[in-house]
Amino acid sequence: MTFAASDPLSNPTFLESLPVAIYTCDKDGYITSFNQAAKNLWGREPEIGKDRFVGWWKAFQSDGSPITPETSPMSRALRERVPSSGEEIIIETPAGDKRIVLPYASPLFDAEGKLSGGANTLLDITDQKSGESKQALLAAIIESSDDVIISKTLKGIITSWNRSAEKLFGYKEEEVLGKHISILIPPDRLAEEDLIIGKVSCGQSLDHFETIRVTKTGEPKQISLTVSPVKDKHGKIIGASKIARDITKQKLAEEQLQRYANSLKILNTIGRAISEDLDVQGILQKVTDATTKLTGAQFGAFFYNTVNEQGEALMLYTLSGAPREAFEKFGMPRNTAVFHATFSGQGIVRVDDITKDERYGKSAPHYGMPKGHLPVVSYLAVPVFSKDGTVIGGLFFGHQDAGIFTEEHEHLVNGVAAQAAVALDNAKLYEEIKVLNSKKDEFIGMASHELKTPVTSINGYLQILERSVPDEDRNKSYIVKARQQVGKLSTLISDLLDVSKIQTGKLPFNYVQFDLVTTLKEVVDVMRQSNSSHTINLNLDPDELIIVADQQRIEQVVINLISNAVKYAPGSEVVNVYAGIKGRTAKVSVQDFGIGIEKDQQDRIFSRFYRVESLASHMSGLGIGLYISHEIIARHNGKLWVASKPGEGSTFTFEIPVEQPSNI
Numbered sequence: 001m002t003f004a005a006s007d008p009l010s011n012p013t014f015l016e017s018l019p020v021a022i023y024t025c026d027k028d029g030y031i032t033s034f035n036q037a038a039k040n041l042w043g044r045e046p047e048i049g050k051d052r053f054v055g056w057w058k059a060f061q062s063d064g065s066p067i068t069p070e071t072s073p074m075s076r077a078l079r080e081r082v083p084s085s086g087e088e089i090i091i092e093t094p095a096g097d098k099r100i101v102l103p104y105a106s107p108l109f110d111a112e113g114k115l116s117g118g119a120n121t122l123l124d125i126t127d128q129k130s131g132e133s134k135q136a137l138l139a140a141i142i143e144s145s146d147d148v149i150i151s152k153t154l155k156g157i158i159t160s161w162n163r164s165a166e167k168l169f170g171y172k173e174e175e176v177l178g179k180h181i182s183i184l185i186p187p188d189r190l191a192e193e194d195l196i197i198g199k200v201s202c203g204q205s206l207d208h209f210e211t212i213r214v215t216k217t218g219e220p221k222q223i224s225l226t227v228s229p230v231k232d233k234h235g236k237i238i239g240a241s242k243i244a245r246d247i248t249k250q251k252l253a254e255e256q257l258q259r260y261a262n263s264l265k266i267l268n269t270i271g272r273a274i275s276e277d278l279d280v281q282g283i284l285q286k287v288t289d290a291t292t293k294l295t296g297a298q299f300g301a302f303f304y305n306t307v308n309e310q311g312e313a314l315m316l317y318t319l320s321g322a323p324r325e326a327f328e329k330f331g332m333p334r335n336t337a338v339f340h341a342t343f344s345g346q347g348i349v350r351v352d353d354i355t356k357d358e359r360y361g362k363s364a365p366h367y368g369m370p371k372g373h374l375p376v377v378s379y380l381a382v383p384v385f386s387k388d389g390t391v392i393g394g395l396f397f398g399h400q401d402a403g404i405f406t407e408e409h410e411h412l413v414n415g416v417a418a419q420a421a422v423a424l425d426n427a428k429l430y431e432e433i434k435v436l437n438s439k440k441d442e443f444i445g446m447a448s449h450e451l452k453t454p455v456t457s458i459n460g461y462l463q464i465l466e467r468s469v470p471d472e473d474r475n476k477s478y479i480v481k482a483r484q485q486v487g488k489l490s491t492l493i494s495d496l497l498d499v500s501k502i503q504t505g506k507l508p509f510n511y512v513q514f515d516l517v518t519t520l521k522e523v524v525d526v527m528r529q530s531n532s533s534h535t536i537n538l539n540l541d542p543d544e545l546i547i548v549a550d551q552q553r554i555e556q557v558v559i560n561l562i563s564n565a566v567k568y569a570p571g572s573e574v575v576n577v578y579a580g581i582k583g584r585t586a587k588v589s590v591q592d593f594g595i596g597i598e599k600d601q602q603d604r605i606f607s608r609f610y611r612v613e614s615l616a617s618h619m620s621g622l623g624i625g626l627y628i629s630h631e632i633i634a635r636h637n638g639k640l641w642v643a644s645k646p647g648e649g650s651t652f653t654f655e656i657p658v659e660q661p662s663n664i
């Protein structure tokens with residue numbers, strides 16, 4: 001500390017140790033002494049005998065207007081000879097640090113009462129001020145927060161209550177201060193409070209705890225609660241603060257979303273499941289099960305809209321949620337006043353309590369629900385319409401409690417019913433097609449059988465005629481041609497008969513042992529005679545290939561493959577036939593250099609009546625040769641396949657075991 005020689009405050013240790021800034025001036029205002037705290041506050045050291053009234057660098061009134069040394073409290077005290085009471089000013093250091101200060105400047109007088117100088121104490125209240133404003137800010141935040149903020153003692157006594165708490169729970173602050181927090185807790189959740197206080201007492205917090213609290217009017221509110229311990233300045237836990245957020249709406253939205261997601265999932269599954277199903281019973285069972293689940297019904301049923309000899313009656317078809325016996329003992333339900341609306345296609349019927357409905361209890365013989373019937377109070381019935389507008393049937397749902405079914409359920413069931421109707425129409429069509437198909441198969445079988453006898457006798461007569469007519473007769477060639485055509489016709493009829501026999505599982509096989517090489521040579525010879533347009537090469541690996549198979553059927557396959565190779569290779573000249581053996585498997589290939597087959601058609605050409613679309617119009621054929629060949633090879637435990645490139649040609653290959661397991 002620096003002192004002027006005549007300074008009255010001559011105890012340096014005392015002043016130096018003061019935590020408060022203090023300095024003195026002579027009667028003209030020149031600074032005569034100052035302590036360390038003053039130096040710290042000013043951030044500078046004044047020059048003795050030069051700085052007047054003040055040691056600071058800059059100072060301002062609390063409204064921001066600057067204070068000059070002449071307008072400073074010290075100047076005023078010396079001028080007016082009265083102490084200045086501490087009015088808040090702001091002192092700025094050369095480094096820019098600002099402090100809030102209360103100056104207490106007093107004039108000093110000597111023994112004769114003459115002004116000898118002045119002393120000024122500068123009280124730094126910056127920290128205290130910021131604490132106060134922080135608290136005021138916090139209080140304002142709490143008060144205006146959208147969240148409910150409550151504090152309570154460790155005994156659960158409410159000590160503060162903000163505006164949002166008032167809004168959510170309906171109690172005014174004065175109504176709840178001093179009351180126990182349990183006024184907000186539903187009786188079945190009172191134990192929660194012990195748990196919360198237990199945690200808080202150990203210094204732990206509870207984060208986003210979802211629970212229910214009740215308002216002044218008893219309305220339950222879903223809230224998310226965060227509870228934290230409140231400590232005093234010594235760190236002792238003295239209570240708890242609770243921040244609660246009303247999540248009732250959020251929860252409702254979540255529940256609704258969950259419900260929608262579930263419904264969507266069920267709808268999706270049901271949509272896919274029924275569109276894949278072509279069985280009426282299967283479709284209806286799936287629809288009944290899914291809609292019963294969707295509506296939360298205790299049981300659901302689908303009734304067909306059928307009419308029996310006695311008049312109108314409904315047929316129970318599928319049931320979900322209850323055993324069939326629960327309904328069967330009552331006989332067929334009649335088209336009562338309640339049911340009528342659905343089956344006459346008037347629309348959906350949804351009733352919160354069907355027993356109070358005016359249509360209820362009017363119809364014989366039961367006049368209401370038969371005794372022992374599953375109790376139905378909530379009732380929902382949705383008609384299922386066919387594409388042509390007729391009512392196929394209805395979906396019915398029941399629940400023993402009232403008011404279970406909502407408009408949302410109506411929409412959901414209606415959506416499923418519409419999908420079901422399409423699936424049912426499809427299933428019906430499929431059934432009809434199946435019936436027609438089997439009729440067609442029956443017809444092909446019968447017609448080919450009926451045709452075979454006259455064609456065989458025509459062939460016989462032509463043979464006799466051919467033999468009886470001398471070679472030089474010019475009519476002989478006509479007879480030969482007629483016989484060739486009848487031969488073709490006979491092959492066609494045989495093929496058709498084979499198809500029919502395959503369908504009924506009655507294609508006979510006669511396994512014998514023979515040499516495949518000899519057979520191939522004979523077949524190729526015959527084919528060469530009737531197909532002069534192509535050179536048919538035969539490449540045989542072994543000289544002999546003894547197999548056990550149906551010789552005629554294997555011949556039939558080879559003839560069919562070579563005929564196709566010639567027929568579908570009009571521009572080329574060569575057909576190659578290979579035969580070989582690989583282990584215990586015989587392998588035969590027929591290769592052509594014709595039009596080839598697109599990849600996506602290659603599997604399909606083995607199906608019944610299938611022909612490649614682009615060829616069907618200008619190349620004759622019935623699309624059954626490969627189907628029969630495939631079946632013959634499969635029945636020999638072998639396989640037939642094609643490798644082909646459009647424009648380059650095709651190779652059909654079959655493999656069969658040299659011995660047939662059942663015939664060894």
Ligand code: ADP
Nearest residue numbers: 564565568596605611612621622623624625626
């Ligand atoms: P079809 O020859 O009487 O039509 P197939 O069952 O023998 O009946 O053959 C089915 C279909 O496969 C034919 O319509 C044709 O489109 C195709 N196909 C069969 N063989 C060949 C081949 N060698 N080259 C190209 N396409 C062929």
